Amino acid sequence: MSHPKFVSFSRGGSTGYGLLTETGIVDLSARHGSKWPTLREVVEAGVLTLLAEDAKNLPADFQLSEITYEIPIPQPEKIICVGVNFPDRNEEYKDGQAAPANPSLFIRFPRSFTGHDQPLIRPPESPQLDYEGEIVVVIGKGGRRIPEAQALDHIAALSLCNEGTIRDWVRHAKFNVTQGKNFDRTGSIGPWLVPYVDESQLADIKLETRVNGEVRQSDRTSRMVFSFRKIINYISTFTTLVPGDVIVTGTPTGAGARFDPPIWLKPGDVVEVEADGIGILHNTIADEV
Template identity: 70%
Template sequence: MKFATVQAGDETLYGIVTEEGFTALSPHFPQWSTLRDVIAADGLHILAQAANAHPVTHSTESFTYQIPVPNPEKIICVGVNFPDRNAEYKDGVEAPPNPSLFIRFPRSFTGHDQPLIRPPETPQLDYEGEIVIVIGKAGRRIPADTAYDHIAAISLSNEGTLRDWVRHAKFNVTQGKNWDQSGAIGPWLVPFTAAAQLDDIRLTTRVNGELRQEDRTARMIFSIRQQIAYISTFTTLVPGDIIITGTPTGAGARFDPPRFLKPGDVVEVEAEGIGILRNTVRDET
């Protein structure tokens, strides 16, 4: 089952995506304004049951995708989380004992099949394909061995980055990671029901059909279980919170010369069991 948030005309709707199109379910559940509310009420299975009773309401061409959870309290990103990614830094330092984290704002993401925006201040828009987890059950100091119990769904992200702006200051990357519509999340949420959906799945990123990134979640320096345990030590995770779990080696900045994104490029992030997140690129107008 694929749960999505879409824009159809002047309406924002949530529901189910199938090969036939989109089935709007939000009109039947006025108590839940967004998928975040559905997740907080542990209602994804209720939506799944309701989908069987309702026909497709929108053809594929009649709606556009938004980020699936439109108003998360927190979007927490994990950096340098694959062995080859750590080696890219060429500083001779082994993987750190704890994950590197930073925060992104919802406005910095757009939906599936929408353009990533390259701003006039810099041409260094880069791609980073990643697995997304969405928290379904609140928790603080969550043990790693029960961390999966707190996941409601999984998705994909292109954690787009303005490379020169992440180096504007000494101790942070915030300004390079939060340009409006510089990244994407989607296309949809896939309910999380089994460890096999995350433990060892293939993640790839293609630019104009060329494979640029490829790795498996089993090779993460900090597993998704560890990420949840560590993050929940210092902050309470709540339903709808998003964790973007790390990108493999192969981003554009690591080529010589760098291969940054330009208008007209098509970037596809794909993972087994989730799907393909596709975005074009255009300049800000």
């Protein structure tokens, strides 16, 4: 069963959101923007499914070729990323430590991401641009100290992320990776939001990253060290989650840094992140102008 796909876009100098259909984009922001200005407010109102139902038989307002994809949730309050969340990732770090008791977390800023079909930008400060394919959960119902048993009820939608990283800059200091994770437009989120309906959409799905068609990362969510339930429970212990918050849930082994010698992304490369039932996030690479 295919789920509705909600896109945030820019077109002709303005931004909006809509439903992707077989014939193009149904412009939901033109119909509902005064009430819900962006997909963040749509998520907060809990009306993704309602809008999809209302729009599914409407004619497209314009073609995909007319839009530029933007990250699905503009200006979320929080983008929280989980590090080292698949088996073998610990071994990649060669520190010999057992799997940790709690997830490693870091924050990214919205401007460190770009949309589907846009280039990831390699900055002049470093050639070490790397890929990390991940699944994104978007919070629909906020909360604090959310029990694991109820955690999935707080998810509104799913998306994908290429959590692009400047590798040498994550090693600039002893304890933090913030610098290497936040260069402008080094990562991507998209292509769209898929409404979350039930746990089968997350429980055991394949997550794969390809560079120029070559599979570099491939694993299944059932093998995650920290489950989606645990991640939401843990994060909400110390901060209140609010609708529209974005949680990037961790990447499988196989990033470019782990090759010998490392293989960094370069202009002309094509990176695809794919997950069952969610879609394919596609980006090229370009140097910062």
